[in-house]
Amino acid sequence: MQADPLNQAEPANRTPKSRKPWLSGRLQGLFSTNVSYGPDRIRFVALCFLGIFATISGKLIYLGLKPEAPQTVKSAALDALSGARPDILDRNGDILATDIKVMSVFAEPRRILDKDEAVELLSAVLPGIDAKELRERIGSKKGFVWVKRAVTPKEQQEVFHLGLPGIGFLPENKRSYPNGPLAAHVLGYTNTDNNGIAGMEKYIDGQGLADLHGAGFRLTPEDLKPVRLSIDIRATHVLRDELQEGMVRYRAKAAAGAILDVNTGEVIALTSLPDYDPNNPVDALDKDHLNRAVVGVYEMGSTFKALTLAMAMDSGKANLNSRIDVRGTLRYGRHTIHDFHGQNRTLTLPEVFKYSSNIGTAKFALMVGIEGHKAFLRRLGQMDRMKTELPESTEPLYPKNWSEVSTVTIAYGHGIAVAPLQAQMAVAALVNGGYLMRPTFLKRTEEEAKKDAERVIKPETSEALRYIMRLNAEEGSARKADIPGYFVGGKTGTAEKVFGGRYVHNRLFTTFMALVPADKPKYLFMVVYDEPQGVTEGHGTAVAANNAGVVTGKVIERVTPLLGLAPRFEPPTQPFPMLAKLGIGTRQPQGTTPR
Amino acid sequence: MWRLLHVVAIGALVASAGYAYTIKYETMWYAEQVVITRNAIAREHDAISLLRAEWASLARPERLQELADKYLDLKPLALFQIGRLRDLPEVAPKVDVIGDTIDAMIAAPTPTTPAAPPHKTLAKTPAL
Numbered sequence: 243m244q245a246d247p248l249n250q251a252e253p254a255n256r257t258p259k260s261r262k263p264w265l266s267g268r269l270q271g272l273f274s275t276n277v278s279y280g281p282d283r284i285r286f287v288a289l290c291f292l293g294i295f296a297t298i299s300g301k302l303i304y305l306g307l308k309p310e311a312p313q314t315v316k317s318a319a320l321d322a323l324s325g326a327r328p329d330i331l332d333r334n335g336d337i338l339a340t341d342i343k344v345m346s347v348f349a350e351p352r353r354i355l356d357k358d359e360a361v362e363l364l365s366a367v368l369p370g371i372d373a374k375e376l377r378e379r380i381g382s383k384k385g386f387v388w389v390k391r392a393v394t395p396k397e398q399q400e401v402f403h404l405g406l407p408g409i410g411f412l413p414e415n416k417r418s419y420p421n422g423p424l425a426a427h428v429l430g431y432t433n434t435d436n437n438g439i440a441g442m443e444k445y446i447d448g449q450g451l452a453d454l455h456g457a458g459f460r461l462t463p464e465d466l467k468p469v470r471l472s473i474d475i476r477a478t479h480v481l482r483d484e485l486q487e488g489m490v491r492y493r494a495k496a497a498a499g500a501i502l503d504v505n506t507g508e509v510i511a512l513t514s515l516p517d518y519d520p521n522n523p524v525d526a527l528d529k530d531h532l533n534r535a536v537v538g539v540y541e542m543g544s545t546f547k548a549l550t551l552a553m554a555m556d557s558g559k560a561n562l563n564s565r566i567d568v569r570g571t572l573r574y575g576r577h578t579i580h581d582f583h584g585q586n587r588t589l590t591l592p593e594v595f596k597y598s599s600n601i602g603t604a605k606f607a608l609m610v611g612i613e614g615h616k617a618f619l620r621r622l623g624q625m626d627r628m629k630t631e632l633p634e635s636t637e638p639l640y641p642k643n644w645s646e647v648s649t650v651t652i653a654y655g656h657g658i659a660v661a662p663l664q665a666q667m668a669v670a671a672l673v674n675g676g677y678l679m680r681p682t683f684l685k686r687t688e689e690e691a692k693k694d695a696e697r698v699i700k701p702e703t704s705e706a707l708r709y710i711m712r713l714n715a716e717e718g719s720a721r722k723a724d725i726p727g728y729f730v731g732g733k734t735g736t737a738e739k740v741f742g743g744r745y746v747h748n749r750l751f752t753t754f755m756a757l758v759p760a761d762k763p764k765y766l767f768m769v770v771y772d773e774p775q776g777v778t779e780g781h782g783t784a785v786a787a788n789n790a791g792v793v794t795g796k797v798i799e800r801v802t803p804l805l806g807l808a809p810r811f812e813p814p815t816q817p818f819p820m821l822a823k824l825g826i827g828t829r830q831p832q833g834t835t836p837r
Numbered sequence: 838m839w840r841l842l843h844v845v846a847i848g849a850l851v852a853s854a855g856y857a858y859t860i861k862y863e864t865m866w867y868a869e870q871v872v873i874t875r876n877a878i879a880r881e882h883d884a885i886s887l888l889r890a891e892w893a894s895l896a897r898p899e900r901l902q903e904l905a906d907k908y909l910d911l912k913p914l915a916l917f918q919i920g921r922l923r924d925l926p927e928v929a930p931k932v933d934v935i936g937d938t939i940d941a942m943i944a945a946p947t948p949t950t951p952a953a954p955p956h957k958t959l960a961k962t963p964a965l
């Protein structure tokens with residue numbers, strides 16, 4: 243007979259006669275050591291343990307099934323924090339963009355006791371706070387609200403000493419650009435949440451950083467490898483400095499410049515003026531601050547003659563000994579084409595380039611024909627949008643109905659509008675031996691560049707073009723950029739701008755392309771000015787040679803040693819070997835005399 | 838004897854509990870130290886990145902150009918300022934003027950002592 247130990251009514255060893263009081267009877271039953279109570283007691287203890295474990299597992303299951311964690315301050319803040327970004331370095335390892343830790347002030351509206359007092363004190367201590375807006379935000383039902391991001395340490399101290407409940411600090415990453423406005427258009431900028439919204443910052447986000455942030459990974463700056471750009475910050479500074487000085491001296495509306503490495507397609511420097519400071523990009527979206535080298539389309543003028551003459555030579559329809567009659571004017575229906583400083587005689591191809599004859603170039607283009615012309619320009623990437631790592635790009639403009647008149651005008655650079663960097667890409671392809679490479683802002687080796695490059699002209703044509711560019715620098719309009727020791731080759735371009743469907747004589751767009759050095763090409767410099775004025779009075783004083791050419795010369799002089807090219811004391815002995823076999827260019831150029 | 842055993846057992850129990858909890862608290866203390874050190878490392882990393890940004894800002898080309906223009910008297914390099922070894926004039930053969938003079942003095946007879954004529958008496962004296 244099992245006695246239930248809980249039911250102390252009939253303990254087995256109770257003497258039937260003695261009637262103990264109920265409580266002490268039960269107590270005695272609880273502590274009795276009667277063996278027969280054993281199994282029941284064990285069962286009871288087991289039941290208790292089972293109950294405890296069941297409760298624990300039940301709670302675990304419940305917590306596991308709950309859809310979201312309770313919204314504590316920390317977890318809500320983590321969503322709002324700005325993530326770390328990789329450093330951006332220039333090609334030599336100098337820092338172009340980096341993260342620094344700053345403190346941001348937040349508020350928990352539920353914990354603030356006196357909201358008006360809090361708003362008053364905060365707006366007194368922190369500059370730039372809109373009190374009304376802050377009061378609204380604190381008055382809302384949210385659990386977490388930003389008060390001010392990126393406060394200085396002093397401000398943090400003062401807010402701390404206010405001693406307000408519900409106000410706290412969280413560290414955040416702020417993007418800092420130590421070089422100020424240098425390479426601003428290339429780098430782009432970030433928003434307050436440290437997401438890239440322009441330039442290379444946006445490109446880096448597009449490479450997977452945005453996905454990582456979205457997936458909730460908290461990245462520390464050590465986890466991220468720095469991004470190496472092809473930009474050289476010292477060269478960019480020199481370019482910007484000289485462009486800025488020139489913009490003031492020639493009272494131009496805008497300016498842009500770029501340096502390309504012709505063998506790798508890397509952009510060594512890119513500047514567009516006016517520009518902005520990415521540390522404070524409030525005016526970055528201003529229409530005037532756009533990246534003119536990449537996004538602005540302009541009629542490049544006579545620099546396109548290099549493309550036309552290369553086309554004529556490459557097609558076999560002309561060579562360096564071809565002669566063209568440029569007397570008078572060329573009439574095409576309503577249009578009359580005349581030369582600026584017309585020579586009024588028969589010119590050879592190099593002379594057409596040297597004297598920048600519109601008539602001569604037009605006749606060369608007509609030799610190739612409309613279809614050949616279109617195909618050549620398409621091959622050189624002048625008819626399609628140029629895609630670089632920058633998210634900004636633009637479509638070139640060219641006539642939909644391409645007639646012979648179009649070919650004639652496009653031959654000397656009017657009638658087609660491209661971005662300056664696009665034209666520079668084409669000229670680089672013409673001078674580096676015939677490989678068209680997409681300009682890149684990331685560091686790239688020559689092998690990688692050649693892998694993706696396509697051949698657009700023959701090496702002989704490339705050498706011929708370099709020859710005529712060098713001739714232009716010695717004897718033609720590019721003399722102002724002929725710095726002794728660097729064997730420079732160049733081409734000017736002075737284009738009239740179109741206003742109201744007509745070309746206006748006194749509003750010009752000047753360009754200059756310079757190749758350093760012309761025998762073993764390494765760098766292609768480009769400078770463009772928008773509406774420069776002549777320094778001296780008179781007609782023809784605002785031509786490219788006087789502004790863009792002069793500035794390019796100064797840039798070459800300062801930048802080329804920085805980039806590692808030493809000046810040479812004697813001109814190269816066999817600069818154009820393929821042409822020498824044909825008997826061209828064997829006369830030694832004039833010795834380089836110091837100026 | 839059983840009492841002694843009981844006492845010993847309880848003592849061992851208390852000692853082992855004490856040991857276990859000592860280990861536990863020591864571990865907690867070390868864990869705290871690790872967290873403190875990690876925080877210190879993170880602070881140092883932040884300070885380093887801030888200093889790197891500051892250095893980059895102080896060494897930016899714009900500022901250096903301003904300072905160079907203000908304090909240094911440097912001008913841009915011109916081609917004629919660089920010289921090459923082969924542009925130096927040919928090394929003239931070494932001429933030791935003093936040594937040559939001394940040699941000449943030793944080799945040539947001095948003009949003040951005329952060459953002594955042979956002793957007349959000695960030359961003509963027949964053998965005695």
